[in-house]
Amino acid sequence: MQPLKGIKVLDFSTLLPGPLATLLLAEAGAEIIKVERPGRGDEMRSYTPRFGADSVNFALLNRGKRSITIDLKSPQALEQLTPLIQETDIVVEQFRPGVMDRLGLGYEQLSSLNPGIIYCSITGYGQSGPKARAAAHDLNYIAETGLLGLSAGADGAPILPPALIADIAGGAYPAIMNILLALRTRDQSGDGCHLDISMADGMFTFMYWALGEAQATNHWPRPGDELVTGGSPRYQVYRTSDNRFVAAAPLEQKFWENFCQLIDLPAEYRDDENHEAEVKKAVAEKIAQAPASYWSECFAGQDVCCSVVATLAEAIEGPHFQHRKLFQYSISSDTGQSINALPVPVAPGFREVPRKTGYPGLGENNER
Template identity: 65%
Template sequence: MMRPLEGVRVLDFSTLLPGPMATLILAEAGAEVIKIERPGRGDEMRSYSPKFGDDSVNFGLLNRGKRSIAIDLKQAGVADSLRGLIESADIVVEQFRPGVMDRLGLGYEALSQINGGIIYCAITGYGQTGPKAQVAAHDLNYVAEAGMLGLSAGSDGAPVLPPALIADIAGGTYPAVVNILLALRQRDRTGKGCKLDIAMADNLFTFLYWAIGNGQVEGMWPVPGGELVTGGSPRYQIYRTSDGKFVAAGPLEDKFWANFLQAIDAPPELQDDSKDPAGVRAAIAAIIGARPAAHWRECFAGKDVCSVIVATMQEAMQDEHFHARGLFAKELESNGRRITALPVPVAGIFRDDVPVGGYPALGEGNQEFGLD
């Protein structure tokens, strides 16, 4: 079956995480992705540790199935050198600060003069416009300023570092892919390309829909540890077991809550948690804390309780369910060594069945594309 993006060419000027992951998703759906890197060193992520082959494993995971060319974007006439690729490209992805690509002669206005159908996706932290457009920041800064970080709290009340790069992926990668696909559909109708302004900080507010609604309608602006999904309810909580592991309990609906209480043999008076949620939470914590994780795993098995034992990353990758789903079926290869390839959210019917792939060496495509 032909993959949906076969025949689509992507020029990827991005580095590190948001853009490369977005173009990885496009590549998995069949697009030809040509990664444009600086000579000598390439993408900064190539130098990270640990190594997998000649480059970092992070680089390998994010750039599987792509091509690479190395060219100095600051050299005079770089747009002319890349003209053939620009003319044949459908999509450009970049994540420089606003204005950088314009100064290099590679901004949307310049490229659209060469190729009027080009879809130009610019990923930045704060967007192409606004008072913070030129501010240097990273993922932690974006989640902090969007109000998300302030809703997490540790035992000392301070915000907890997120275990994932939420802004990069949820605010950058996924919106970039969504809007690129929308732009392709629009181009099918109009024949014209466009410029996409993807701001990672902007896109975090979507995840806080409930907080936005509660705050504006009732003046109930959320606080850490005080809301349904931030620790204020015994029905959406993490409980420690006697052997130092944890139960992630999420029996929000009444039927699941009743099943959960029955499974842990809780007294009937805990059923109504509306009057004293803190007291109920403490009582549940005492029950869960009296037994090891293995006991609770057995108690929850086969029951509709929306509760599980918190897995380590290694345990998660060994879970028979994910293997049965084929999540880790593809492999990444380098210098004869193989590891599990990065799973991406592309439905299996849109992907190829090639089990093993590699990542590009720096500048390996220069000769083919006439850049040597």
């Protein structure tokens, strides 16, 4: 028995945070009914590259769900949705604050129809506060919380991260955690609740060390100067002779000593305290003398916490992740094309989904 078997979810969300959250619920057995606007549906359907009739982004995030279309601005929308609302356990939405209330689909309206409903609102800045209704994206959330400001390239400018940190780690994942907590609370009390998930709020957790240092020492961490922002030779990216890179993280003394021995670092540079810049330069010169393949073999099986920076293609084909069977599930399109499903952090024992699953066509479950 999957842990969420029998749980029904009405998903009004689009793009990434909400759909990823409901994907995880689906993988654990929940029934997800995606509510979309007629004609166009979720904005993500229109993205490229294509995968059948829709985008590959949409396919990855909406595997195994169902889709209905309804004009939420219609006076009949609430009446049409009422039978579903009365049997729904969870609602997920990510409109700006107040929008669902104006549509007659806010928490107060729905909880009057179903007191046990768990209503999860995912927004950029939360349901209250001066910026609650401001338009923004992932980059804005990490910029305004100070997270982006702690990264810096060679010219001192912040570096664009390749991951949508706020959408996933500040939106989808906290939504899942709180939905599961709310389900547990409902088991005890019978009552539903309204969850206010702010993507920006969630970013401060990632800077626990910076917040702690600032408050304990009155020193505000700076990009390029701290242990994990580039200030230490023990947590650094070094260029190899063939223009690839080594990610070196021998933080603890035992790992550092092993690392220094393996790269044959001169004795005068092995004590890095108070002269980190000189040591970084010396280590960089050593790493630059050999290609990535040499360092990969050199570090293999050694306690040094060092890796050659892999491409995504190399990582997927790597023996470790192949062994872990991260890509054992697949998605099929309406044209018969098949790709690997998105690996999600749901334990295999909770997932009894078919190895190959499709994604919903727009409104394909309206009649059902």
